[in-house]
Amino acid sequence: MKSKDYLKDISEIKDLMNKSSRFISLSGLSGVLAGIYAIIGATIAYFLVNNYSYGTLLLDGQIFRWVLLDLILIALFSIITAIILTTRKAKKNNAKIWDTSSKRLIVNFLIPLVTGGLYILIILGQQKYGQAGALMLIFYGLSLVNASKYSIGDIRYLGYIEIILGLVCALFPGYGFWLWVLGFGIMHIIYGTWMHFKYDRT
Structure with missing residues (x-):
């Protein structure tokens, strides 16, 4: 009986140490919304390229600048949403939003x-x-894997998927747009939904 109690105590101590060294207040819903933003932004970019530049994105500097602005706005909205929802989750769990982890x-x-x-x-x-x-997917995936050591470890799996999609995109650049949508849009929605039900609702 005492042995079981010791094992339980060790498990609880290990869990506390893990929580103190990792930032676990990331919001799964922010991942879902980031995916939605990416799909909306990709739709706008597709419309711009196919209706105004007749598929010649590389030759039309004006359209390229609009698409670049579109990408920047996707990233900006995703970051702002993540900050707002993560801060709300941290406050709900009485956790610090800005600490060493x-x-x-x-x-x-x-x-x-x-x-x-x-x-x-x-x-x-x-x-x-x-x-x-391809480079966007690869470097984003590397960022997730690198950051997973200090957050919810499961985000490294999303990172692996993004890296693989990036490599496939490098092999088949003609499908780059759709692989980008799959990586930043659909995979974010799937992963964010899974993380929401696994962590946010507990």
């Missing part, structure tokens, strides 16, 4: 993401557009 999470998420973003901007400036979608 959240700082580590943000730093480890941003290192691959910023590096990838700068690299993508460099190649876009050189008019090398073909691999931009």
Whole structure:
């Protein structure tokens, strides 16, 4: 009986240590909404390319700038939504929103993401557009995997999926748009829904 009690105590201590070193207030609903934003943004981009530039996105600087603005707005809305919903969840759970674990999470998420973003901007400036979608997926996936050490570990699986989709996108650039929608749109909705029911409703 005492042995079972010791094992239970050790398990509880391990759980407390894990929670103290990880930021676990991420909102699954924010992932769902990020996916919806991505699909809406992709629809707008598709409309712009096919109705105003006749499929010549690479040749029309004006349309390209509109599509780039579209991508920036998707990222901005996703970030704002994540901050609002995560803050609400943290307050509900009486957890700190800005502590050592959240700082580590943000730093480890941003290192691959910023590096990838700068690299993508460099190649876009050189008019090398073909691999931009693949690189977005790959570097975003690396960011998720890197950040999973300081958050809900399950996000690394989404990261693996994004990396795989990015590699497939690099192999088949003609399907880049649809793979981008699958990675940033559909997979976010699926993963966010799963995370919401697994973590947010407990």
